[in-house]
Amino acid sequence: MEICPYLEETFKILGRSWNGLLINYLSRCDNRSAHFSDIKRDLKSITPRALSLKLGELADWGLIEKKVTTTTPLSIEYVLTPKGYALSQAMIPIEEWAQKNLELNHEDPA
Structure with a gap:
């Protein structure tokens, strides 16, 4: 049995750090857009360099x-x-599955 090459390519995108979260984030913003500073403020643990690289990848x-x-x-x-x-819309069923099937660690890392 063969893996679907389209699914494989999609997971090459979503499997990289931050890509899925950035797509999800922008999908929830007004006009599906945001400034660099807004994204950095809301996704606190991404470094400015990583954010810049990821935005470039997603643009490519x-x-x-x-x-x-x-x-x-x-x-x-x-x-x-x-x-x-x-x-982002294709990711909604995955988000729904995660909400039903995963437990999050709600401890504050600080």
Whole structure:
């Protein structure tokens, strides 16, 4: 039996650290977009360097788009593309399964 090559490629994306969380995060934002500083504020444990790299990866896959507005001050937003939004919607059943079947450790790591 063969593994579906499309599923394999999808897990190459989602299997990398932060990618699934970033797609999920942007799908929940107003207009499916956010500024770098907003993402960094809300995903506290990602480093700025890692966030920058991950946003670039997701853009390379066509899942997000970097929109630069040449206003003063300069504004950069990261927007989920239709392809990225479709992937976020495909992840909803996985999230529902996790809520029903996984227990989270609610201890504060600090």
